[in-house]
Structure formats: structure tokens, C-alpha cells
Amino acid sequence: MLRFILMRLVKAAIILIAILTLNFFLIHAAPGDPAAVLAGEAGAADAQFIEQLRERFGLDKPLLTQLGIYLGGVLQLDLGYSYRQQMPVADLIFARLPATLLLTLTAFVIALVLGTLAGVLASARVGKWSDTVISTLALLFYATPLFWVALMAVLVFSVFLNWLPGFGYETVGANYTGFRRALDIAQHLILPATTLGLFFMAVYMRMTRASMLEVSQLDFVKTARAKGLKPGIIQRRHIFRNAMLPVVTLAGLQAGQLVGGAVLTETVFAWPGIGRLMFEALAQRDYNLLLGIFFVSAAMVLLFNLITDILYRVVDPRIRVAS
């Protein structure tokens, strides 16, 4: 197991270096002076600052030397400076990271729990009306643009019904502390997390349903039935456990999309995470900040993938034995 984790960490490190190299070449491929790109929108930075950048990143040296300087900087957690926000990029990102982690993890749990539950329910009632309702809903959620469903949720639950806050991370100026504050944040979290999770809920539901039906046709399930085990036990112990394997794999692969979706959700709900930060960086053409966020979100995806891979080994004893 340790060896496996170590191997995966090495692989993740290689991918991260590849992403940084890609970032580096993107800075150079962008139209205009790389120093101006690093500084943010052309014209925003003064000549002296540009000159400083040119010196620090060795922009007059050969390309490979520049790449070395760039990678070396990142290894020291230096993602550059956002001229627009007057702060180091790394500080900006790490200040916003907890909010995004809270949002994406909550959305992930909501999607996984509700999605698999609905999938199991639908598979147990194939062809009945409850299956039809669940499958149709999944089909609709699967086709709905994330940002639109978020806006509609604000409209219905916040503007018309006034049930939930549709804006921000906590009530501004309320200065709650302790449990009261946690409750306030939770209230603000419900709409963003649910709308972000909706698409993934649909994906997990469809996968669970198909997988449950497939496993229920296998020989060992027939044997269990022939032995006279109760259908409920077969459903839970025999079918469900095996049917979850492809769902876990898929969930790991989808982590990247969840982080991407956070850009849209956070923009709609003014959620102060790195997704919202990315939107701000876009609006200000702050390329250096943009690339920094891209790098950190890729690192987050790699972490998600690693966790699901470990989880997979815990869930499936066959792989544990084989390795």
C-alpha cells in the first residue's frame, strides 16, 4: 500500500511539473510581451515593475533557463505576484482555498449519497413509475447548464420564496461566532452545494442504476437467490457492494469537473473561493493569477484522484491481494 501511494505521488509530481511547463509556454504563446502578461493587463503595470519582472524571470535569457527559474520559484511556493490585486498569487489562492474545499466536498458528498441512493431505488423498481421519474430527472439534470440552474435556484429559493440566502459565504455584518456562525455558513452553503452537485448526482445515479442491474445478472447473485437469502440482503451485501466499484472510479475521474464547476457556482453565488477568484482574474485579465489558480486546481484534482484510488483499494479486496 505504501509503495502504491509513493508511486502515485511520483506520478502526480510529474503531472504537476508538466502543467507548470504548459503554463510557462502559455505565458510565452500569449500575444504580447511575456513580462506584460506576467504583470496583468497590458498597460496596467508601470515600466519599472515590468523591468523588475524581466530581471527576476530572466526574460532576456534563453527559454530553458527561464523555465528553470519559473519551476524553481514554484517549488518555493512562489506563484508570482498579482499586480492587479497587489498581493502574491499564492497568498490570494490559499486565502480562498478553504471556501472552495468546503463547497466542492459538500457538493461531492451530496451528489454521491443522493445519486447512489436514487440509483439503487431506480434499479430496484425497473420499469415502474418511480424508476421513470428518477431516470427522467437524472436525464434533465445531466443536460442542465450548471450556471443556469444556480441562477434559477437563486430566483426561486432566495428571491421568490426567501427561504435561503442566495449570495455570499455568511451574513455580512452579523459577526456571529462559534456554532451560530457555523449554522449561518451552512445556510449559505445549501444552494451553491446542491446546484453544483446536481449534475454529478445525475451521473452517479445513472451509473449506479446501470451497474446494479448488471451485477444482479451475474452468477453469484443467482447462487445467493438459489440459497434462499432474503432479497434485501442480496441487494445490500451482494449487489450493492460490487456495483459501487465503477461508481467510485467514475467519482474520482469526475473530481476535475467538480473543481471546474466551482468557477461557475462561485461566480453566481459570490462564494469567496478560488472559482470566484478565477472569474475576477478573468475580468481583469490577470493572467498570472489565472495560471496560478489553474495549477492549484490541478493539484486539487490530483489529490482527489489519489484519495479515490486509495478508497478503491479499501473497497475492493481483490486489488489489495493482487498488489
Add this chain to the structure above:
Amino acid sequence: MSDFWKRFSRNRGAVIGIVILAVVVLVAILAPMLFPQSPWRMVQRPFLPPLSMNQYLLGTDALGRDVLTGLAYGAQVSLLVGIVSTVAALLVGIPIGALAGYFGGAADDVLMRFTEFFQTVPSFALAIVLVAIFEPNIQSIIAAIAVVSWPPVARLVRGEVLSLRSREYIEAAILSGQTSAAIIWRQVLPNTLSPIIVLASLMVATAILLESSLSFLGLGDPNMMSWGYMIGAARTVIRQAWWLSFFPGVAILLTVLALNLIGEGLNDALNPRLARRGK
């Protein structure tokens, strides 16, 4: 062909999908005739609610532009980006998958690591970065969507080729002295066509969602009216004018839904063996 159609039309959802898509395509083609006014032109007072004037059925936006006209022209952008970026992704993914699967060994290793890299990177974030750096326009949007959507094609084709590679008819082709290129092109690829077609129809749907998300964030082509842009522009006035974001969203939802339904129908019709599995 009639057999194909019979199997396809047995899926009721797929038929509904075809009908919806046909309407969207018609609207996109006929947009300049149905709505000769430019979608950017101010035609009435701003924030005209829907159904209040027959001439502007779905109302007007914050700048007095007709929503219905915008929807019609938006259909053009969605379909254009969806189709062209999918074709581009196929042109990248099919050769990579075919080469990796056919030659195996080191070539397979290198190509698949490359594919894995693009699959691990958060695709939407990469698309945002690409479009932002190369300036938002229709070409950069199509290219960015193609860059993030080819890996599943490569993996699918590789898997198919891998399983075909050991068939006897391929061995016979090798023995008869055909070149690798000829074998891949004439013997292998035609047999991988059905799953590629199914995947492609779903990719068009995903591409349309991606395009709308990019334009929602302000990364659309500034010269083309798109559904995502309409919703993005209406975001801040949602409390006053719900219809500005509601209708374009319905348009996206219906188009994407139609393509997904068609994809499922194609799957039933082209891969009857696979289709039965999940049912």
C-alpha cells in the same frame, strides 16, 4: 439502413430528441430570414417583459435588444461550436488512439501517458485559461473545447483497436503484405465507427454546455450572440428581469437534452449488444 431506423425509432426518447434538434437546426438556418434585425440592435425600451408585445414575444433585455432574436442567432453559435469542436477532437483523438492500440509497446505507453495528462487536468479550467490567453473569439473557443475533449476518443479508439488487433482477418491482412497504414485505415477503423458515432453525439452536447459556460463567464466571441452570453449579461439583473436568463437556459437545456437522447438512441441502434446490458 431501414433496420437501423427501426431500432432507433423504437427508443421514444431518441425520436423526441431528433424532433427537438431539427427545430433548433431549422431556427439556426432560418435566423437571418426570420429575424433580419441584428441581435445586437436596440428595438424597444429596455426590460420589456415577455408576452407584452406581439412583435417581441419574449421581451427585451437591459439594452432593449429582442430576446427571441438573440435566441435564434445563439442557436447558430451553439451548433457551430458544438459540431466543429467535436470534429476537431475526433481528428486528434482517433489517430492517437488508433496508433496506440495498433502498435502497442512504447508507442502505446507514450501516447497514453500524454492522453492521461489531458484527462487529469481539470478540463474546464484549462479551457478558460486557453481562451483567456489567446483572446476570446470563435476560433480560440473551438480550439480550447477540442483540446479538452479529445482524450475520451483516444481511449475509446485504442480499446476498440486493441480488441480488433488480434482478430484473424487482421492477421490475414498483415500476411497478405498490406502496409500498417492501409490496415488501420481500411480494416480496423471502419469497425470502430459505431461507438465513435455514439460518443461524438454526446460530445457535441458537452461542447455546447462548455461553450455556454465560457460565454457566461465573458469568454464568448464578442461579435456573436450566444446563449451563454445572454445569461451572463442577465446575471446581475436577475431580480428585475427573470426572463432574460430563463429562456436562453431553456434553449441550452433542450438542445443538450436532445443530443443526449439521440446519443442513447444511436447506442441502441448501432450497438444492440451493448445497449441491452444497461437496460
